Amino acid sequence: MKRKLIIFTVLAAAAFVLLVVYISRTTEPKNSTPVVLNVIQEAPKEAVPRETLSPRGKIEQIALQPSPKSITESSPMPNKSLPKFSEGELVKAKGPASFIDWLGVNEAARFPFAQFRSNAMRLSPSESWKLRTIASREEAVAHLNLSLSMAVKPSVAFEDKEFFYFSGGNTAYPVKDFSKGIAIRKDTGEISAW
């Protein structure tokens, strides 16, 4: 009788342990799944010019990309998963200039802009290039577009006291992590690339 009681007790204890393990596994947080701020799902379904999006929201989305690879994309072309557009729900033009996300100071803190500056080589101006002040972001984008033949325009940028920095613009593929890019001096308009 005593032996049966011991066996029962052992079995009961084992069952309890298994139950505890099962419960703990089904309730623990899934740390392996990164959090993705999906601002796209909140966007309206109808065609909307990109300018209506919050730039900050888009940048946060980029920062939280789950891919372990670089966020620099390797192809200038849209990927093969393009939706099958049908007539009547066509895309809407957003304007003449490519949209640029301007990083805030906190968002830009992860990029070594001083290092970019030191690595940058000045793109020599032509003999007729007149130095001039570039005062605003709009002027900087226009200056870039007028001055350089680019295959893919930059889509991310940052501004400090002396320079405008553009991610990419000197490559034929999109660059969003400033691994390649272009800087414009505010006081002279000189353009450099790294």
Place this chain on the structure above:
Amino acid sequence: MSLAGPKTVLSQFYDKKDDAKAFKLDWEIKVGNSDWLKIATTKHTVYVVLKDPITSLRQESLAELGCRNADNETAEASARSKMYGEFTDLVVKRLDGKQMTYWLNNQMGCIDTADLLSRTDGNGNCQSWSGLFRDILRFQGIQADRIKVSPQGKDTGVAVKAWIFTEPPHGPANHPYIIGLDATDVQGVPGQGNPNPPGSFNGHWITESGGTYFDPSYGAPVVSGANKGKLYEDSAFAGFMEIYVSPDDLREVGCIRQNDTSAQSPAEVNYFDAN
């Protein structure tokens, strides 16, 4: 001791192969009251240009590329044509032997002549290549300028040949061919030292001289005459681009309209003198 020279001058281009064309210096030595004794003859390259240079650049490759190709030419038009011939096989080398390239490995590189002739990688975009030909001509005293070819109207980019368009397109009316879906950039016109340069740009730079358009980046056939703008764009561009936004995920999508190459179509890009 005294040294003296030169004794002879030849005006033909010397490519370091044909001794008869070399600019030779005979060196003699005189010690004290002795007679002059010939001690050596050295051979040199002398570049005889068509007219006084109208560029401040003095990189030797500019002289070499012009004089070698236009050797013995005395007329501006034929000299220009011969010099452009250097670009048509898409192999252009500097004096140091480095072959220069256009958008190699999808990198823009430099944007002007001086850098293209001095950069370690010798890589540059259309601004540098159109500048190189301009400055080769200017070194010979021939007037030449760069021309910036810019999209107009609702277009923001040019699609350089070659592209394949599939029917029916799925994009918006103004630019119906969606890149990646209806329009595919295929290996088409090769560029300098690059069999497949990028297929689209926000604009393109070429060279104009003597009323003729030259496209050194691609070594393309020249166009001239009153209708040269139309002729050029129809030979170079498959279409014109604009960026749209996908309604489903707000992704940017490039869309193209095909270049209207019909005779009645007006010029679809702008041409600016960019010096």
